[in-house]
Amino acid sequence: MSPFRYMTIMALALALGGCGDYGSDTEPESTTSTRAPAPATTEQDAAPAGAADACPAAPTPAQTEGPYFSPGAPRKADLAQDGDGDVIVVRGAVYDAACAPAAGLRIDFWQTDADGVYDNDGFRFRGHQLTNATGGYELRTVVPGAYTGRTEHIHVKLSGDGGELLTTQLYVPGVSDQDEDSTGLFDEDNVIAPVESNGSTQQYRFDFRLP
Ligand SMILES: [Fe+2]
Numbered sequence: 001m002s003p004f005r006y007m008t009i010m011a012l013a014l015a016l017g018g019c020g021d022y023g024s025d026t027e028p029e030s031t032t033s034t035r036a037p038a039p040a041t042t043e044q045d046a047a048p049a050g051a052a053d054a055c056p057a058a059p060t061p062a063q064t065e066g067p068y069f070s071p072g073a074p075r076k077a078d079l080a081q082d083g084d085g086d087v088i089v090v091r092g093a094v095y096d097a098a099c100a101p102a103a104g105l106r107i108d109f110w111q112t113d114a115d116g117v118y119d120n121d122g123f124r125f126r127g128h129q130l131t132n133a134t135g136g137y138e139l140r141t142v143v144p145g146a147y148t149g150r151t152e153h154i155h156v157k158l159s160g161d162g163g164e165l166l167t168t169q170l171y172v173p174g175v176s177d178q179d180e181d182s183t184g185l186f187d188e189d190n191v192i193a194p195v196e197s198n199g200s201t202q203q204y205r206f207d208f209r210l211p
Contacts, residue, residue: 054092055099056209061189063169066155068118073108076127078140083124085114085142088172090192092207093135094158101135102210105165108157109139116145143175151180158208165210172204 080087094102110126112118119125125144131137144152154170171191178186192204 054207055095056207058189058209059097059211060166060168060208061187062166062211063185063187063190065157065167066169068120069108069110069155069157070120070123070126073110073123073126073128075129076123077129077138079109079111079125079127080140080142082119083113083142085144086202087140087142088202088204090139090141090154090170090204090206091195092137092205094131094137094208094210095135096210099209101131101133102160103131103133103135104160105131105135106159107131107137108159109141109154111141111144111154112147114142114145116147143172146180149182151176151178151186153185156208158210166208168208170206 094105094107096102106128107130108126108128110118113125125141129137129139139154141154144154146152152172152175154172156166156168156170157164158166169185169187169190171186173191173194176186176191180186190206192206195203195205197203
């Protein structure tokens with residue numbers, strides 16, 4: 001499907017009240033935000049999330065899903081509500097292979113808590129959200145902990161109508177350490193970029209480009 005046709009379909013889907021393929025409008029939003037077809041915020045809409053110059057020069061490197069993905073995580077953009085830790089916010093946009101903003105895609109984020117422990121029975125530090133009209137997303141969470149063999153990382157899975165599009169992992173600058181990762185998975189290309197902010201919460205940016 002051409003990018004134009006894809007965007008047209010996604011725009012129609014949004015105009016009709018949501019991304020029905022995910023049943024998003026029938027799912028309870030686990031954050032305090034109001035019901036909406038995508039987790040857009042005023043700040044996000046004002047940001048150049050869909051600007052062509054923000055599209056990465058190369059597709060985002062894929063990384064292994066690992067053994068701890070749990071399907072069916074709730075719609076939840078704020079994982080910081082799930083436990084204590086150093087709160088961070090990661091914002092960015094998702095672009096297709098041709099650098100067109102990818103609206104209405106599902107992003108699953110999952111990670112350990114600050115002590116390096118996964119919730120494999122429930123959905124603490126696990127949630128999904130939908131990219132907004134300009135491909136934007138916003139994740140609020142805490143810095144994950146390291147666990148044996150792995151440096152601190154956040155798992156990500158992007159999915160569309162046709163299923164999975166990209167599975168990868170993100171790393172936190174100044175926290176994630178190549179020497180701490182005996183798997184060799186740590187990748188500089190997947191390190192989130194610090195963004196200056198006046199607030200107390202550290203902000204980061206990461207833009208995804210699909211293969
Ligand atoms: Fe992991």
